[in-house]
Amino acid sequence: MSRSYDLVVIGAGSAGLTGARLAADLGARVALVERGRLGGDCLWTGCVPSKTLLHAAAQVHAARHADRYGFPAATGRADWTTVMKQVRGAIGHIEPHDSAEALGQFGVEVLRGAARFTGPRTISVDGRSLAFRHALIASGSGPGLPPVPGLAQSGALTSDTVWDLPDLPGRLLVVGGGAVGCELGQAFARLGSTVTIVEAEQRLLPAMDEHAADLLTRHLLAEGLQVRTGASLRTVGPGTAELTGADGTASRVAYDRILVATGREPHTADLGLEAAGVRTGAHGHIQTDARLRTSNRRVFAAGDVTGRLPFTHVAGAQAADAVLNAVLGLRRRLDYDAVPYAVFTEPEIAQVGPTAEAARHLHGQGVRTRLLPYTQMDRAVTEQATDGFTQLVLDPKGKIIGGTVVGPRAGESIVELAHAVRLKWTPSQLAATVHPYPTHADGPWLAALAEVRRNLTTPRTRAVTGALVRLRRGVLR
Ligand SMILES: Cc1cc2nc3c(=O)[nH]c(=O)nc-3n(C[C@H](O)[C@H](O)[C@H](O)COP(=O)(O)OP(=O)(O)OC[C@H]3O[C@@H](n4cnc5c(N)ncnc54)[C@H](O)[C@@H]3O)c2cc1C
Numbered sequence: 001m002s003r004s005y006d007l008v009v010i011g012a013g014s015a016g017l018t019g020a021r022l023a024a025d026l027g028a029r030v031a032l033v034e035r036g037r038l039g040g041d042c043l044w045t046g047c048v049p050s051k052t053l054l055h056a057a058a059q060v061h062a063a064r065h066a067d068r069y070g071f072p073a074a075t076g077r078a079d080w081t082t083v084m085k086q087v088r089g090a091i092g093h094i095e096p097h098d099s100a101e102a103l104g105q106f107g108v109e110v111l112r113g114a115a116r117f118t119g120p121r122t123i124s125v126d127g128r129s130l131a132f133r134h135a136l137i138a139s140g141s142g143p144g145l146p147p148v149p150g151l152a153q154s155g156a157l158t159s160d161t162v163w164d165l166p167d168l169p170g171r172l173l174v175v176g177g178g179a180v181g182c183e184l185g186q187a188f189a190r191l192g193s194t195v196t197i198v199e200a201e202q203r204l205l206p207a208m209d210e211h212a213a214d215l216l217t218r219h220l221l222a223e224g225l226q227v228r229t230g231a232s233l234r235t236v237g238p239g240t241a242e243l244t245g246a247d248g249t250a251s252r253v254a255y256d257r258i259l260v261a262t263g264r265e266p267h268t269a270d271l272g273l274e275a276a277g278v279r280t281g282a283h284g285h286i287q288t289d290a291r292l293r294t295s296n297r298r299v300f301a302a303g304d305v306t307g308r309l310p311f312t313h314v315a316g317a318q319a320a321d322a323v324l325n326a327v328l329g330l331r332r333r334l335d336y337d338a339v340p341y342a343v344f345t346e347p348e349i350a351q352v353g354p355t356a357e358a359a360r361h362l363h364g365q366g367v368r369t370r371l372l373p374y375t376q377m378d379r380a381v382t383e384q385a386t387d388g389f390t391q392l393v394l395d396p397k398g399k400i401i402g403g404t405v406v407g408p409r410a411g412e413s414i415v416e417l418a419h420a421v422r423l424k425w426t427p428s429q430l431a432a433t434v435h436p437y438p439t440h441a442d443g444p445w446l447a448a449l450a451e452v453r454r455n456l457t458t459p460r461t462r463a464v465t466g467a468l469v470r471l472r473r474g475v476l477r
């Protein structure tokens, strides 16, 4: 006999946890199936450990440069065991929120084991059969290993296994200069490893604004990292890896450990998707419509497994929409253009909407940008962090359709631009709210004010305001 549920959720990561809790809040009978640890990548191997590691590394970096403030500068390498205690402490703090007990209080039934579809309305969990009215696939993704000869045999680390390192590597070769490669590369270098980042594309963070990526590259180089862009790993031998540059030239890098950060692959292989009639796309992601419904109308998907903006906040937002659509029959869809994201390096880089380059492809040459360098942002000046900027991307009608923030707390400041994009604001609508001085949120505000000032001082507006001033001079003698 199958147990029957309104919603069966596969995977207790960022998407599955949000979806299951919301469905239970709505009064649905919910089962959440997890084959590994409750909390998923974000808690155990992703956001939480990486942000704690970056914080630890920032403290060490500050100590190394304390002489700028009249305090003796620290030298040496950080003690990895102590750093990892902090990392485990952060995970341990959050873990209880995602536990089976906590979920039980929401009314979610947690089932341990691997879920597999056995038909269009049934799932089996290690031999137990569940019938569902709706299902949510939130099975996430895992790191991929490129097929480079010798790489698998080299004991290469990924973001799944790097947290089990017994000590800080001497020479760390990071393959991939995306979000994981840049964040962890900078963190390890600051803690005391000698780091080389190899990126196949012509710049780090190829999906982000090119000036932001250039600025980060300059910082990483100044901190002593080696950055090899336009280069790929050709072969890996014991202690040495061979690279090929874009022009075909070969070079070697000596390493103690390799960290592979070349992107992720969706977890779909063992789900029995054919039995449920759920289709996948070219890269194995689950295909959904805008309402997150799969090719089986009773099955929805959310999170990394969908291949859309693989971030924790997107996973949660998609899961919430999918559950509302499934359980209540709503027609909600996420506005991906207004979803911000951040890379937590120093400088921090945050983005919403298309980059200027991408916007010109979409909307033509009428796209304009407004850049505010942080030499003109007083809070950045007080923190000696003037190597940054806010850039607004404006469509031909002058609406804010995107933006980039580079500098301290960029991940916080970008939210303001995300509101602007979602609500289709012009710079003057953003500028209308007075901001406290001096804050990092001044970046987007001052950029908007600069754009308003530009519009006020065009020859046409100048002619109108000039005429008004002259008229009032005459009237108010
Ligand atoms: C190093 C690193 C740092 C990151 N930092 C950030 C960040 O700062 N901010 C941010 O927004 N994002 C960050 N991310 C991305 C973020 O971690 C992911 O986007 C997010 O965790 C995806 O959540 P998810 O629910 O889709 O998948 P997951 O968290 O992977 O959860 C999926 C769950 O499904 C389970 N599962 C899979 N198959 C089955 C099955 N058949 N049966 C039962 N259970 C199953 C898995 O065990 C897993 O627990 C980072 C990622 C990495 C790797």
Ligand SMILES: NC(=O)c1ccc[n+]([C@@H]2O[C@H](COP(=O)([O-])OP(=O)(O)OC[C@H]3O[C@@H](n4cnc5c(N)ncnc54)[C@H](O)[C@@H]3O)[C@@H](O)[C@H]2O)c1
Residues within 6 Å of the ligand: 146, 175, 176, 177, 178, 179, 180, 181, 183, 198, 199, 200, 201, 204, 205, 206, 231, 232, 233, 261, 262, 263, 264, 309, 310, 311, 341, 342, 343, 344
């Ligand atoms: N701050 C954050 O929100 C954050 C932090 C870390 C990770 N994440 C998420 O985790 C996901 C995975 O991160 P990631 O950095 O592994 O993937 P990614 O897709 O962001 O970057 C992978 C990089 O590796 C490069 N690459 C691929 N194959 C290569 C090869 N053979 N040699 C050299 N370079 C190669 C790619 O060009 C790309 O720049 C991301 O999509 C991101 O959304 C988010």
